[in-house]
């Protein structure tokens with residue numbers, strides 16, 4: 381068995397040599413960043429692998445953040461009709477989110493993650509030491525997904541977040557996602573609860589022209605969706621206050637009507653109704669349809 385370690389140039393610089401030596405792998409890398417997550421990058425790496433004689437008995441080791449895991453995972457899914465995959469997430473977000481659940485893929489000019497496959501790794505290696513070199517904004521991106529996992533399915537994780545160690549935070553967030561994914565491997569229903577904060581969050585990313593990081597946008601999305609849930613009669617005042625304490629919704633100045641227009645263009649709309657994964661209380665979620673004309677108003681008031 382030959383192993384090919386795929387990573388981006390930032391992670392290659394920090395950890396490439398050490399891991400190639402340890403795993404007796406050959407290194408393949410591409411420029412870091414979301415714009416590299418394309419079919420073109422995948423194709424270039426595939427050609428390199430084939431030229432070097434890699435074939436059916438290859439193990440692909442994906443070392444990096446979500447960009448590397450998604451791209452290398454998709455590559456492993458199609459290389460010689462599928463070869464073994466090992467994931468070594470190096471960002472907090474990748475540890476708790478991108479590495480879990482089997483979704484792989486790349487972006488196209490028409491949108492993000494539109495081409496891909498469900499493909500599960502043989503092994504996932506989580507090592508907290510990677511966090512020591514991770515820039516603070518990337519820590520926040522992952523932290524938001526951990527808090528989101530708490531909101532969805534582990535009340536204590538959300539409420540006692542500050543008292544837990546990184547190891548506990550990560551383990552518990554993974555446990556929540558695992559539990560949900562296990563009920564819905566191919567994202568036909570239940571798995572949509574993972575979208576808490578993301579329906580509004582994605583719209584905010586778009587409206588801000590991607591000036592907001594994913595974590596910033598989802599944090600605001602969680603707060604604004606909590607208001608919608610409250611307005612629909614689900615979330616109590618107490619839980620809403622608890623959420624707004626952690627994610628202040630007013631820390632931004634985007635026009636909420638524009639945000640609704642963007643959500644309208646999204647695929648979550650049917651017969652004038654927008655579908656949300658809304659919190660019923662901290663620790664549980666329901667899939668709810670909200671009439672379009674009520675959405676902006678609900679986000680404004682509380």
Ligand SMILES: NC(=O)c1ccc[n+]([C@@H]2O[C@H](COP(=O)([O-])OP(=O)(O)OC[C@H]3O[C@@H](n4cnc5c(N)ncnc54)[C@H](O)[C@@H]3O)[C@@H](O)[C@H]2O)c1
Nearest residue numbers: 390412445446447448470471473474477478483510513514
């Ligand atoms: N497959 C899924 O289920 C899933 C879930 C969530 C997100 N995603 C995808 O994940 C991607 C975002 O992932 P991300 O936030 O990890 O971004 P990323 O992979 O771009 O990593 C962020 C930055 O951190 C650098 N980096 C990585 N590890 C480092 C380390 N240990 N020390 C220092 N720098 C390091 C990277 O080079 C990059 O510049 C998106 O493309 C998103 O679509 C996928």
Ligand SMILES: [Zn+2]
Nearest residue numbers: 525578594598
């Ligand atoms: Zn997210």
